[in-house]
Amino acid sequence: MQGGKGIKEVRNEVAINYVSKRTDSQIAADVKSRLQWDIWVNGDMTNVEVSGGRVTLTGNRWKRLAKSRASDDAWVNGVLSVDDSGMKVEPWAHNDARRRLKYATRSDSDIKQAVQDAFRLDPRVAAFSLDVNVEEGVVVLSGNVET
Numbered sequence: 001m002q003g004g005k006g007i008k009e010v011r012n013e014v015a016i017n018y019v020s021k022r023t024d025s026q027i028a029a030d031v032k033s034r035l036q037w038d039i040w041v042n043g044d045m046t047n048v049e050v051s052g053g054r055v056t057l058t059g060n061r062w063k064r065l066a067k068s069r070a071s072d073d074a075w076v077n078g079v080l081s082v083d084d085s086g087m088k089v090e091p092w093a094h095n096d097a098r099r100r101l102k103y104a105t106r107s108d109s110d111i112k113q114a115v116q117d118a119f120r121l122d123p124r125v126a127a128f129s130l131d132v133n134v135e136e137g138v139v140v141l142s143g144n145v146e147t
Contacts (some may be wrong), residue, residue: 022078024050030076031055035112041070046087048074055079059084108134115139
């Protein structure tokens with residue numbers, strides 16, 4: 001919490017007790033998927049390694065925002081920590097030709113799965129039961145939410 005009046009320090013002493021342990025390969029697959037779907041992050045230029053639930057990201061970014069988003073994207077279910085110190089901000093990394101899937105057409109089922117995954121990972125909507133339907137790239141959400 002930056003800029004909060006009177007705050008001198010924040011100590012994160014939250015313990016994460018996962019109901020079931022996810023494998024490193026499951027975590028890596030989720031992180032890579034999130035990086036590919038994030039329009040602000042070039043997933044092709046990000047290396048993801050996972051060991052014991054600890055994610056290490058390396059690669060190059062052309063903006064600090066992209067580095068920050070990549071780090072945020074790495075926090076999927078089962079992750080204990082994210083180390084993005086190996087990600088460098090380099091102006092030359094802004095090369096649209098390097099973004100292999102930036103404007104690629106995705107199938108309706110791929111889009112539906114990505115939306116469902118995003119809802120599952122977002123604590124603001126994870127508790128709600130929403131139906132997701134996709135037809136010719138158009139996403140239709142239905143269901144009831146409390147807020």
